[in-house]
Amino acid sequence: MAKPFREILKTKDFVVTAEAGPVKGSNVSKAIEHIELLKDKVDGLNVTDNQSSVMRYPSLGVCLLIKEHGGEPVLQVTCRDRNRLAIQADLLFAYSRGISNILCLTGDSIDVGDHKEAKQVFDLDSVQLIHLVHTMNSGKDMAGNELDGGIDFCIGTTATPSADPLEPQLIKVEKKLKAGVSFIQTQAVYELDELKRFTEFVRNIDGKVKILAGIVPVIGAKMAAYMNENVPGVFIPQHLIDELAQAPKGTGVAKGIEIAARMIKQIKEEKVCDGVHIMFIGREEKVPEILEAAGLS
């Protein structure tokens, strides 16, 4: 039985979380494979929610599986697909089944996904969602009604340290901190200085929140260039692109893992922040390699 994430955050020096992405379909065998592989190696296992606006097996479903297999799930909830009623109902259900960690996100827009004509809900935004969880944590729903059986979630959210321009993003991070979050899992970072500046900014407002740096291995120079151009909030510096370009053919994945591990080591050694959140969607089976290379297993 895994230790509650909430407690790990309070006590452990360097927290490690990873992400598992559900498949498109009701076949949960792969999910279970990933859960078995990772559940004991990480402190918390996030499950994405219709990531990139592509319809998939729900985050809630895989979180239940994680629970069943003895892991510690972090339920990712976006505001894109559900209105406030649906979200509140889902949280009641999740909590009743032992899930007690939530990551609050706005969500990608419908246009990047595969159901491009769907209605975007966005009844709430991520800040409002954080407030919502607090309200429910205190025993009431959004309309002020008493709950017969409340919830108690450990609340986290995301942030984008490489946003350009950065100031508007920071204003939003401040709002999230003021609303009250226990942990932040950032978007992918590749530059320590950027991460350090971000951490300093957060610490000035909230000394207790745990910051987990987002680690997304890049497996080739072309992928890096593509991400720089097309993935908002990601900036891979030229020297890393060069390093990737020089890697011999066929060794891209290994190089990506090497770079990621190197970053994790540095973050840990220099105590830049409180841990890392590893996102290697589609290659979840490689996450243990990263952990090993970073000396975290």
Add this chain to the structure above:
Amino acid sequence: MIIAERKPMEEIMRMLAPYKKVLVAGCGTCVTVCWVGGEKEVAILASELKLARSAEGNEIVTLEATVERQCEREMVAEIKDKVAEVEAVLSLACGSGVQTMAEMFEDKPVFPAVNTTFIGMPEKEGLWVEMCGACGDCFLDRTGGICPVVRCAKGLLNGPCGGTRKGGKCEIDPEKDCAWVLIYRRLEKQGRLDLMRNYYPPKNYRAVKRPGKVQAAKA
């Protein structure tokens, strides 16, 4: 004002396929200003229809009329004689105009030739951009006069989202500005960034219960 865009010709042709005599009806207000449904466009569309149907070997006869405001029963009534002569009406007005026409002439099929898209203004000659979503709960006082409901692609009240692209462009369309970056810049210029630091609770999406109705308070 209300901005509309002409429907693809193919769609219009499909709508009018069974009819041989049609009135092409324009509106002299919003759709004239956005170059889509005024007297000029009525004449052009009528020509296009005639050419297209002639090419198919299925000739069509068109009448033309432009009403000052198609969303006014009295003004629409002025063209009733022309409507009486035709089998169907093709309206270039916004949805409000089309429906008024349809209501006034219930025995005639009335078809929309344009897609009503948004309330907007001309950024420059020939280019209209969305400004207002008619949400019924105006937020502009808190965002320096920039609407987050329609100019933010996700309608966030506590923006921006994490997806802002380099240089302050929107996650969804790199040609569009991130509304929240615009709001930030505007409020910064006015020394009112504290407005952006406030937490804004979830929006009342039922401010206007569709179908909307507004009763003037005084006669």
Add this chain to the structure above:
Amino acid sequence: METKIGVFLCNCGGAIKNIDFDAVVKNVAEFPGVTCVNLSSNLCLEEGKEKMISCIKGENIEKVVVAACSPEFQEHIFREVLEKAGLNGHLLSMANIREQCSWAHDGDVTVKAVELVKMAINRVRLLQPVEKKELPVNREVLVVGGGFSAINTALQLSRVGLRTTILEKETALGDGPRELESFYGFDTGSVISAVEGDENIEVLTSAQMMTVEGKIGDFSVRIRKNGEEILRKYGAIVLATGYQTELALDSELKSGLNIMSQEQFCRMLGNSSLETEPKSIGFMFDFSDENSRFPTLATLNNALTAKKKWGSEIYIFYKSVKVDSEGMEKLYQEARDCGVVFLKSEVPPRITVEDGLVNIKAKDVFLGEDIILACDVLVAEELYLPAEETGNLSSLLNIRRDSGGFYQDENVHLYPVGSERKGIFFIGGCRGDLDLGRVLTDISSVVMNVYELLSSGKIMVEIERVKADPQKCVACLTCIRVCPHGAIQLVRVDSGKEVAGISDLACYACGICAAICPAKAIKFQGYGDDEILAQIEALGESLHGRNVAFCCEHSAYPAADLAGKLSLHYPENLRIIQVPCAGQVDVFHILKALEKGAAAVLVLGCEDGACHHITGNTRAKERVKYCDMLLKEVKEESRPVAMFNLSPNAPHKFVRAVNEITKRIEESGR
């Protein structure tokens, strides 16, 4: 009551041989409204004209069609005839049965001649009188700027009796660059005294233009001077705001006591209390900008002056020396004779500063080796840029600039000193023209233009030739934004409503506004939608075998005439409709022609960058593209719509265009 139309045919002294005029007369006489048809052999001569006048008077003719040579040639003559006969000169429509009919095709062209006359008759029926009136104009001129160009312009304007205001933003006149005074023998100082003493000239210093409204003859200018606002009115505005320079060097090098601009060097030369005279001086020019006449002149002049004054060693680094101005070759020779050293290199020299000296390193083309010189002073190459306020003034006045940011738009019809708006002119450095000799000539040009416009205090204009109907106008602001000549403003009419108001003084009658008006509210006498439609419909059923060509009166129409004069033949089934500008042809006109049965539609306008109305040909191109796309959508590609650009002296291009379309129709098997 049917309008009484008189048709006058001319066989040009018998020169038109391939038209059966009897048949034409017989045919034409049948048309509704045609009261009389006359055939003459010399309509444009006194005898012919007299006969025309008596016929018009005798038969109470109300509108006139003349079927003869090209209107480009004789239209004004026949308008005068109408006036003499008591009719408004605009009630005339001409059918070009000579250059564009008889001379353009082989064999008998009677059928075409009849159709052309029919088109003219249909059109003339709709023509309305256009009155002429003299409108008063303000005779005062505003000159913006206070340098060489501005003050000389003001002086010359004063000499022709026009009161002028010089508006200078600095505290004194003549503050600008004065590099070449000695070369040209100018003395700005004395010119300034002359200006200050001239009672026709008002000098406003520390003053700036805030807003400009109105048009030629009536510009309202808000000026801010010393914190106060003054409102003034002028008949014309001349911009002489000059230029600025930037050293063409890396930023670390720019600020150095011994690296300077030409102007700074001039001041050094003129500094009587200079402590140390530089022993060695380097100059650089022609690397960044091939348009280097002015820098070359400045360099040669200053180098020579320095050599004579200080005897310093002088090294000039250049890419090429162009001596294409009066006196330059002599100056160059003199410099060489004096011992100035010229060093040619392909790329700009590398500059470093060390121990108070400027090191210049360049690979000399002739020696094939690097030369390194340490000079006391380097007069560096400069980039010539528009003055700071150029952009702002351009927006205030609603005028375009060229790609370098200088006035004016790169349209050849505006050169040398004009803008696309009547009454606004440019002179000197603000146009990118730094050659003072040429500037002086241009000043005469400006003065002449302004004098012509304003001296009599009134301008004869056509009244309401183009007019926006206040009832139909929805104030969408499209025409105001689109008018290339800034001639339209929002005006309030009696009902209090704001509508588009087209200024008769400022309008160029191009028709671009009429074409784009989404409410069809703008009436353009003679070239409106109705008049164009009338010409198309005149052809009736026969339109099915015809290609319709909308020909711009500045380019394609004269080109077509020239084709006729040179007997360059093209297919006879072409029917030309003259338009004042290709930009006046709208999608509406093209589609109507096709709807009524035309086999193809051509739109012909001026070459790119040479539209008399700046944006007309570009707009036409977009519209033709739209029609083309539409035709493909409705599967009517066999009826081509195409745009061609040509100049008035390119008859071959005209013929080629017509032939191309004919070929396309044949190939599509229609």
